[in-house]
Amino acid sequence: MKYLLMMLLLVPAAATAQQADTLEVMLPELTVDAVRETESTASAPFALAVDVRSPEELAYEPSLSLERTLRSLPGIWINDRGHFAVGERISVRGTGARAAFGVRGIQVLLDGIPLTMPDGQAALDVVESSMLRRTELLRSPASLFWGNGSGSVLFLSTDARPERPQFRVRALGGSFGQNQILLEGAVPFGLHDLQVFASNLAQEGYREHAEGTQRRAGAMGRFRLGPASQLRAVAAIATQDTENPSSLTREQMDDDPTQARQDFVDNIAGKESLHAQGGVTLDHSIAPGTASLTAYGLRRRVDNPLPFGFIYLARSAAGFRSAIRSEAGRLQWGVGADGALQHDINRNFSIDLGEPGDEVELDQTEDVLSAGAFVYGGYELTPGLSATAGLRFSRVRFEMDDHLLTNDDQSGSRLFSAWSPSVGISYRHQGLLFFGNYGTAFETPTTTELVNRPDMTGGFNPEIDAKISRGVEVGARGAVGATLLIDLAAFYMHVEGRLGSFENELGRQYFRNIGENTHRGLEAALTWFPMAGWELEASYTGSRFVFDEAELEDNLLPGIPEHRLYASLRTEQAGLWARVEGEAVSEYFVNDANTDVNDGYAVLDVTLGHEGVVFGNVRFEPFVTLRNALDRQYASSVVINAFGGRYYEPANGRAILAGLQLTM
Numbered sequence: 001m002k003y004l005l006m007m008l009l010l011v012p013a014a015a016t017a018q019q020a021d022t023l024e025v026m027l028p029e030l031t032v033d034a035v036r037e038t039e040s041t042a043s044a045p046f047a048l049a050v051d052v053r054s055p056e057e058l059a060y061e062p063s064l065s066l067e068r069t070l071r072s073l074p075g076i077w078i079n080d081r082g083h084f085a086v087g088e089r090i091s092v093r094g095t096g097a098r099a100a101f102g103v104r105g106i107q108v109l110l111d112g113i114p115l116t117m118p119d120g121q122a123a124l125d126v127v128e129s130s131m132l133r134r135t136e137l138l139r140s141p142a143s144l145f146w147g148n149g150s151g152s153v154l155f156l157s158t159d160a161r162p163e164r165p166q167f168r169v170r171a172l173g174g175s176f177g178q179n180q181i182l183l184e185g186a187v188p189f190g191l192h193d194l195q196v197f198a199s200n201l202a203q204e205g206y207r208e209h210a211e212g213t214q215r216r217a218g219a220m221g222r223f224r225l226g227p228a229s230q231l232r233a234v235a236a237i238a239t240q241d242t243e244n245p246s247s248l249t250r251e252q253m254d255d256d257p258t259q260a261r262q263d264f265v266d267n268i269a270g271k272e273s274l275h276a277q278g279g280v281t282l283d284h285s286i287a288p289g290t291a292s293l294t295a296y297g298l299r300r301r302v303d304n305p306l307p308f309g310f311i312y313l314a315r316s317a318a319g320f321r322s323a324i325r326s327e328a329g330r331l332q333w334g335v336g337a338d339g340a341l342q343h344d345i346n347r348n349f350s351i352d353l354g355e356p357g358d359e360v361e362l363d364q365t366e367d368v369l370s371a372g373a374f375v376y377g378g379y380e381l382t383p384g385l386s387a388t389a390g391l392r393f394s395r396v397r398f399e400m401d402d403h404l405l406t407n408d409d410q411s412g413s414r415l416f417s418a419w420s421p422s423v424g425i426s427y428r429h430q431g432l433l434f435f436g437n438y439g440t441a442f443e444t445p446t447t448t449e450l451v452n453r454p455d456m457t458g459g460f461n462p463e464i465d466a467k468i469s470r471g472v473e474v475g476a477r478g479a480v481g482a483t484l485l486i487d488l489a490a491f492y493m494h495v496e497g498r499l500g501s502f503e504n505e506l507g508r509q510y511f512r513n514i515g516e517n518t519h520r521g522l523e524a525a526l527t528w529f530p531m532a533g534w535e536l537e538a539s540y541t542g543s544r545f546v547f548d549e550a551e552l553e554d555n556l557l558p559g560i561p562e563h564r565l566y567a568s569l570r571t572e573q574a575g576l577w578a579r580v581e582g583e584a585v586s587e588y589f590v591n592d593a594n595t596d597v598n599d600g601y602a603v604l605d606v607t608l609g610h611e612g613v614v615f616g617n618v619r620f621e622p623f624v625t626l627r628n629a630l631d632r633q634y635a636s637s638v639v640i641n642a643f644g645g646r647y648y649e650p651a652n653g654r655a656i657l658a659g660l661q662l663t664m
Helices: 002-008 055-060 066-070 250-255 262-266 447-451
Strands: 048-052 076-079 089-092 107-110 134-138 153-157 166-174 179-189 192-203 212-226 229-243 270-285 290-306 309-328 331-352 355-382 385-402 412-429 432-443 467-480 484-496 499-503 509-513 517-528 534-547 563-573 576-585 601-610 613-615 618-627 635-638 648-650 655-663
Touching (some): 055 601, 055 618, 066 076, 250 648, 309 355, 331 447, 355 447, 385 447
Parallel strands (some): 107 153
Antiparallel strands (some): 048 134, 134 153, 166 655, 192 212, 270 290, 309 331, 331 355, 355 385, 385 412, 412 432, 432 467, 484 517, 499 509, 534 563, 601 618, 613 618
């Protein structure tokens, strides 16, 4: 609680500011991609946050991670591990908390192309967070729209929609050897436009053995094919080469948070990866409304040396999405169908100083085929009052061929299927939307979770099953008066078959079903414009996720704080752009047994930018950021149920980043 009180002291000046009569919040009605464009922000009966970043935010904020870019959104919890090897852990209402690497149980899309694969796992290598212009976070269970792995939806967009040629170069550098260069261009030509970018991000790291490099590039084109049709094509590629310092015990972190786990150093643990993807979307106006079709594909390769072995993964995936939407008078409806396939070549070798050894420990191919269809409808009962309902059927089949045969033939298959209903109601009154809904989420184990059997005999683990979540929520969002935006939601969710992880002494993760959970929570956010040039933003997430069965009954779900508060005060004055932001997090458990905790913490960041100077048609805009200004020592992430008490992943100490953006 003391950390929450500290946060409340960050913004006293804004609370006494005078409201200007001439300032008014504008609320455009936006179609929501996270619900397959079946609803708008003015009618969607779901807990939904839409964040649109201003040109100043894109210019002056380093935004080197999703945690920094999305931290203001209510309901989301992102753990920045301080290195690139396993990515950020993302959790929404408890979904995704178990992820040891990548993202689990959350549908993530980048510019309309799914990053969440048919098995429910997402890799975010291609997401350049400093390019994100719009984010939609659907916190409600969303299997109705997206099928497997849709406990929530994170829809990310880099679309610049240029009206004139735009070019920018941004370079920054600072503490712990962090540096980035970003180049972007966007050009309209006739009824079409093209956007491209490339970036290079590198760091030496706050901790030992945390050096890494990420390179990304992407392109997007929108082409008007006629008065009724538009085609959008996107492509992205990312490479990564990074070391992995792993996690520490409490004693090690307190003694020296910059150290790395010694066996990870000795075995040169890290990751090299290549991820490439592309897709096209065709939108066409037809008599009932609008029809859309998306086709996409990706290739991914990972070389992952770890103390227990060398993991090689080659993945290919492809899929399609189709939908027809209509809105006529008081009735709106939509139907859609999806299909995707995933093919993995999975090999494990012994480890030899960061290289694959002579012994083959696993050699198998894994295939996942998913298919689903949904129908959705809404009706305006009276002016402002609408009811909605929908139903989806999903089917996911896993197949595995064993090529090693040292323990006989472990080839096999698993089949999962589920019906996903949803009903909701919304009422719009004087700028506010009040809503309530019931929804479900269906989540299979991923191929990694099925394959990592504790006995390492190969094949799929027959003892773990899918997770089913059923939840209700009520809330409100919109404008209160002329200068205040709010977002409120309270939820209750019952989870069956939750998947949990545990770790052996070498750091390999295994998975199992750990019974039922009850999730309760409150999410609140506000944005206040007290006067021209000033903005106060705050969000609070309170949650209590409880085990309901057996030896874990009444224990809290590890890895999730019960209280999290974020606040930001921003101003623009005489060409100067300034932002002070802070975050306070309560302590939370790090294991299922609730015997160890990660301490609560409060951190403060300050960013300054200036509109700069203009030479010819080029503008030079400098900026500087001070992160963790109070130099707090804390763990920004944990490894849940880690062996030997190695739970803690220390956060970076105080850091300064400075840079310059050139635009024309």
